[in-house]
Structure formats: structure tokens, C-alpha cells
Amino acid sequence: MNTQWREIDHSDLKVNQSTIITLLIIAFVLNAVWLVALVAGVMGLGTLRRQTGFRIIYAGWLKPRGIVKPQLIPDNPQPHLFAQGMGGTVLLVAVIAFALGNAIIGWALTWLVVALAALNLFVGFCAGCFVYYWLARLRVPGFSVQPLPGTFPGMRPKGRTS
């Protein structure tokens, strides 16, 4: 079984999710499609750089000032990156829908990302990670990492592994 876990700073993930939720709600309220596109771009770029999209807010501002303290939990980084990439892709589809004049689908997809990010932030269930683990279970090439022992696929691990 491939677990490849390492210490992941879940405060970084939570700040990233909070930022995504906040910006997308602001985008909806202000009807700012450009902001949805910006969030999609940052999420996509972050995935390519193998880090959280809005890492600068946590690592450059909140963490150094002690406003948010690190929360290191053994976890697999790949499913989180996949989840972020999936969220960014959904937002990209939303932006395409806006460009094609279908605002209802665009905002529905945007709210879907908000809902899934909130589910991860408040409940600790990462839907994108869940999809990743299922793809690994189905032996899809490129998806090899398994959940930590005793952890439901997609749920936030509760602490130390062993």
C-alpha cells in the first residue's frame, strides 16, 4: 500500500479554503466574473507549483505574525493538490459558461466550489481527495496514494499515524 504521507500544515489548507470561499462569495455579490477567473487562475497556478494557491497569505502574512499557528498533521499531499486542481478546473468551466452567456451555470459551479471548500473547512471532508482515493482504488494510472490507516478516504486525519 502506497501512503507516502508527510507532515502537512493544515492551517495552510484552511487559510487557502477560507480565502477561496470569501473571494468567490464577494465575486457573486459584486457580480465580478473576473474575480472567479482570478481565483481559478491562482488555484491552477498553485497546483502546478505543488502548493496551495493562496499560500502567500498564510506563509507571508498570517504565520509570521502568529495570527494563525501551524497545525502539522501526517497526511498525503497529492490528494489535496488534486482537489485544488479539480476546484480550479470547475471554476474554469464556470468562467467559460459566463463567457458563453450562461450566468446561471457559471454561478452554480462557483457555488459548488464554495460548498465543497466549506465542507472541507468546517467538516474536514475533502471531496476532491475522496475522488482521488477512489481513482487510486480503481488503479487509474497516476493515482497511487492510499488513505492513511484508519482514515476514511477524504476525511481529515486526526493526528499522528503511529
Next chain:
Amino acid sequence: MTDLILRLSLAVAVILIGIAVYQLWTRARLQFLRMHSSALAGLDDWRVGVPAILYFTTPDCVPCRTIQGPAIELLRAQFGERLQIITIDASIRTDLADTWGVLSIPTTFIIDAQGQPRHVNNGVASAAKLRTQLREFAGIEPSEPNAALPSHVIPEH
């Protein structure tokens, strides 16, 4: 302007619906625990007839060390033998964390003298909040209301 207000109202409505769903889920979870009394069976230190706080923590949890732990110790000093505090390391007892539906750390459950889970706090709960919940759900008051935090407990900042 009307469009902005409409959008703002919609956003608030969606957020409120999300909060309501979350609260309903939490209540349903408590109801499930009440119907399955076996949840208490896994607690080694459980004493029948004494209200309890079931406190799920992990060694890596920073708010547990800085806020929740000291709050729990303050209550231990204030309530004495009237209250039992059962601390569970969720990183070791993952079976218990799953049984009790722990979603985040820290999580505290208020359990009445009959062993019924009455309330859950997902996340940090202050000593004052827990005192109010103990009064409301378990019917107990502090025996030493003016007791301070024990000197050996130093909150980390």
C-alpha cells in the same frame, strides 16, 4: 443597487442554509449517540452517575494546548468531584473518534449523569460556555466557583 442587494441577500440565505444543515447534522449525530449507548462502553474511565465532559484532543493540536486544555483544567478545579473529565487522544483512539463522529479537534461533548450525550462543541469552547452548558444540560453548578486555574497549568501562547 437592487441587483447588489438581491445578490447579497442570496449569499446570506445560502450561508444560513449551510449553517442550518450543519446544525441539523450535529443534532442527528447526538440523537444517534443517545440511541446507541454502546458509545460509552469504549470509555475506560467512565463513572456512572456523574456528569462528564468528553474531550477529544491530539498532541499536535495548538488550540487544545493554548485554550481548550486550560479551560478544561479550570472546570476540573471548579467542579471537583461533581464532574468527570474524560480526555481522549483522537490520534490514538481513532475508533472512538469515529464512533463519536468527531469532525475537528478539539471537540467536547457534554454528557449528563445518565450517560446521555446532550451537547457537542465542534472546535474550541471557552470555560464560561462549558459552564453554561453543564448547568443547562447536566444540571450541575461549580462547587468552587472562584477556583482559579491550577498553577501547574500554564497556557502556551
